[in-house]
Amino acid sequence: MKIIATDRDGKEHILEGRDGWTVMEILRDAGLPITAECGGACACATCHVYVDEEWAAKLPDKSDTETDMLDMALAVEANSRLSCQIICSDALDGIRVTVAPE
Numbered sequence: 805m806k807i808i809a810t811d812r813d814g815k816e817h818i819l820e821g822r823d824g825w826t827v828m829e830i831l832r833d834a835g836l837p838i839t840a841e842c843g844g845a846c847a848c849a850t851c852h853v854y855v856d857e858e859w860a861a862k863l864p865d866k867s868d869t870e871t872d873m874l875d876m877a878l879a880v881e882a883n884s885r886l887s888c889q890i891i892c893s894d895a896l897d898g899i900r901v902t903v904a905p906e
């Protein structure tokens with residue numbers, strides 16, 4: 805599956821997602837500026853991304869932990885998600901995300 809990721813400079817990257825991996829891992833491995841301080845444990849919010857509206861609706865609901873972490877993040881929008889909580893699958897082929905500001 806493909807992930808179309810926009811970095812903080814507005815540059816688009818087309819990345820190959822791996823089934824069962826998180827979007828955070830794919831972005832980080834591709835060198836995008838995702839700190840992911842907690843390593844994907846949903847405990848830092850440094851993997852914050854905006855998910856394109858069209859795709860945001862297709863994602864499973866946020867867990868309470870993800871909601872709590874986003875409450876503490878900056879520049880949160882209605883389509884904010886923690887990319888370590890989005891699991892790659894064919895259903896998300898073509899998903900568009902934008903790395904949130906630091």
Ligand code: FES
Nearest residue numbers: 844846848849888
């Ligand atoms: S990597 Fe820490 S919350 Fe996603």
